[in-house]
Amino acid sequence: MTDIWRMIARRLLLGLLTLFVISLVIFGATELLPGDLARELLGQSATEETLAALREQLGLNDPAPVRYWNWLTGVLQGDFGVSMATQKPISELVGARLGNTLFLALYAAALSVPLSLLLGVLAALWRNSIFDRASNAMALTSISFPEFFVAYILVLFLAQTGIFPSMVRITAATTFGDRIYMAFLPALTLTLVVTAHMMRMTRAAIINLLASPYIEMARLKGMSPLRVVLRHAVPNALAPIINVVALNLAYLITGVVVVEVVFVYPGLGQLMVDAVTNRDIAVVQAIALIFAAAYVLLNLIADVLSTITNPRLMHRR
């Protein structure tokens, strides 16, 4: 067990290092953006004096390393700075949106992960059957259309008829039940988008193992096909399945921009789009860093789970 803790500690440190590098990249990328922030804020008619005063106030005259250092130390203390557009603290702005995004991601994950694992296992069990082909075809169809198209199709059939709302108006006061109801369409859109990937990976990982001698052994011991798949194939296919699930969960947090815009869902993606439009650089930086952290954390969890489920790594000779 000490081995696993040591591994987690090492991976956490590596994750922090990755985030540090990413923060450099994010900062560098925003530095490269053309345009003068002060002029953006004050407009074309501003005089040179007022521009100079604003630059001084925002610290824009400091050299880049100094500004990076100030930004980074702020971030480490939970202070992402102030939004230029709204003049509110970014942590406040992002906090509520992050909650909404995580809610939608978990909602979609709760629908898609069990569904895709179930479909994947069944497709492997009845491989090359009608069921296998049909589920494959449907999954591929849903992944082949762009997200916004899937979203509009759902709106057409499920919102125009008045069953579910096409716009998600969530505030701090909205009850859990209402949230589930209102966020159903975006969650369903995301489910349709990510299920195919996870299902096909589950199916492939299991089928890949079905030619193994130990699977033949299980069949020769008289085990039923379902037991062969669940007890003998799935435990050995967990590592690739866990990794593809983690990758898709990360996508659910970071890749939902389009879906949030379509359904006017008050999440991080919407906020990011708005911030980019307004040249609200500090907000863009904060959200980019949060997205990166989500990827790093989910991959770390996937690695730890893959290790725990592999007896060869857990029980040394």
Added chain:
Amino acid sequence: MDKQVLLTIKGLQIEGRSGDAWHKIVKGVDLTLHKGEVLGLIGESGAGKSTLGLAAMGFARDGCRISGGTIDFDGINLRTAPEADRRALRGKRIAYVAQSAAASFNPAHKLIDQYCEGPVIHGVMSREKAEADAVELYRRMRLPNPEEIGFRYPHQVSGGQLQRAMTAMAMACRPDLIIFDEPTTALDVTTQIEVLAAIRDIVRQFGTAAIYITHDLAVVAQMADRIKVLLRGDEVEEADTRTMLAAPREDYTRSLWAVRSFARAEQAPASGTPVVSVRNVTAGYGAVDILKDISFDIHARRTVAVVGESGSGKSTAARVITGLLPPRRGEILMGGKPLPASFKARSRDELRQCQMIYQMADTALNPKLRLRELIGRPAEMYLGLKGRALEDRIRELLALIELEPDKYIDRLPSELSGGQKQRIGIARALAAEPALIICDEVTSALDQIVQEGILKLLDRLQSELNLAYMFITHDLATVKSIADEVVVMQQGVVVERGPKSDLFANPREDYTNLLLSSVPEMDPDWLTRLLAARGGNA
């Protein structure tokens, strides 16, 4: 025999699919097995032994189908019975022991969980009862720590022990019939004896009938009451073991019996500067020393066989010589001059001098390259041959390994047989014009008749091209036929070395003696006698 008949197979035909066509793997074989009887099935690879063994369980692998004949097990027609009925028989009344226990145990579960699965699912006994029973069977299979060993994962148990644990697992429901599919082929000779003895005892104790599949005649002679010889899906002949060994009727059977006749004359010990000298080498991985202060020489036109069990350091010694594993202490001399420890520091000419041939020709040849490129690359890289000269050299090399250049030069490895692939491995090594060729178990994946062809080829090439061979093997029959000198290794130490005739005639060390006496002989009483001589736990 007046015993009750357990299994009757009549006119059995099995087909396998290749592409769109079905071709016959088993072509109308009859088989009768009585209760408590052991039938040996022998033949080369492709004879249909395993396919026939599996058919006795009413099972055909994916891509195969049973297309004709009847299989009657104790009054149940296994061809017409519903799948659920067949499944209820498998593991309960007919069990299977596979060739590689390491691959056939599920890596995700403990041995005891895999043992108990059969008895519990088939409703033979409760989990508690099955666990207690497992300990008893582990003890009878002479596994160390029978109470504890079941709670390990397969990767924590050695190959020989896994094979015994698998036999115990097959016994779990006390079946009427067990199919043993080459259960000792992957084991060292010394381990093989223990497993053979344990299998033979437990089969006799429980009066279980068995079909014992192997390509090793000496092994089948110890295990079987009757022997059936198969060739390309057809029966050649069948007789009880002693009759078959003493007086085989068919030419093919006689040719199997005579295979190990090839033996070349031993060369006198060489003098002068050796091609390669291993000097006091200590090497290993991590903190562990695999090789401990080993030394030996290899001279031109001589074959040095390095023998020992798996884990004794044979292949590690080859890695040190080739520079893949720099030694911690000691050095390698080539033609009297010290070689840089790592291959990275060696000159191209130094690399050229020493080539390797591998056990698995399948994985050692790039499947996407044609023979022209496979053989041409080293000739081009080491000797700078180009154009016409390169083409001529490739053709010359193909002729040298007895493959017709015009027919083979543009083939892919997948268009060759196992023995032909190994010949390409040899040609690729020769293309560099080396002084030393290291042969790592080059014949152990091949049938005996094919092995013989490869050994004869290597012998001819050695005298024509003045080659030195380092021959790594655990097969002492191969050593007998081709070696001049023998180096015996055990746990990283050279236990004994000397000319082959001396070593085989009077081994000085106990370990050498153990190794030599463990090679199965064609005498059906050999195992019984050997076990009695070793302190009688038979």
